[in-house]
Amino acid sequence: MTPADITIVIPTLNEETSLARSVRSALCAGATDIIVSDGGSHDRTFEVAAESGASKVVRSLPGRGIQMNSGAQLAERDFILFLHADNELAAGALEQICDHEDASWGAFRQHIDSHRQMYRLIEWGNAWRVRWRKMPFGDQAIFVRSSLFRKLGGFAEIPLMEDVELSQRLRKLTKPVLLNGPITIDARRWEKQGILRQTLRNWSIQFSYLLGVSPERLARKYYGS
Secondary structure (H helix, E strand, O other): OOHHHEEEEEEEOOOOOOHHHHHHHHHHOOOOEEEEEEOOOOOOHHHHHHHHOOOEEEEOOOOHHHHHHHHHOOOOOOEEEEOOOOEEEOOOHHHHHHOOOOOOEEEEEEEEOOOOOHHHHHHHHHHHHHHHHOOOOHHHOOEEEHHHHHHOOOOOOOOOOHHHHHHHHHHOOOOOEEEEEEEEEOOHHHHHHOHHHHHHHHHHHHHHHHOOOOHHHHHHHHHOO
16 A cells, blocks of 8 residues: 555635645645545635646535535545645655554644644644544544445535544444644634634534534534624
8 A cells, every 4th residue: 555545635615825735745745636625715725726736626515524525426545534724744644544554544643833832732632532532533634444434424414523423433433543644733723713712612612512512503603603
């Protein structure tokens, strides 16, 4: 198995400023099948995807789960890795998957792109969540064997928490592998809201979902609509 045996799917919505870095990171990691699934951007995201080297650029109905499923339908490799448009793969990330090709699914450690020490605690906590709760989130670049992903029916097409819902189903079958990566993450959402406020907001939504609050209601809270 080589990095060429892994399809990268990137869902986008108005990501013209960050997408090129994400696609280039996948190319530098050795990916040859990169699918950008756009949910109706009003900026140059679609053009940037093509210009930056994506193999395929598809138009999808909006919604991250819907978009990732649309992209995954075109995946032609043994594994699918779902990469957020503001995240970047380390150069050796795909090789790490190849070194664990017996694994069914997994995710990566993170590096939040800031020198502030508080982010190191967040990175540690997110790695702990994968190791002990068997629960990767989407911004850890979940990867899964294509046959297993299709057997499970892909992501639930819900407006929020599609990554958590998929991880819940996958961990019932087998535990995820946590690879060193790292996945580099833009710190913009924490910087915009404040680290503590954004972290508490994330925890609140996670706990509400586990308590049975609907994804539709959580989406309205998260996106403010």
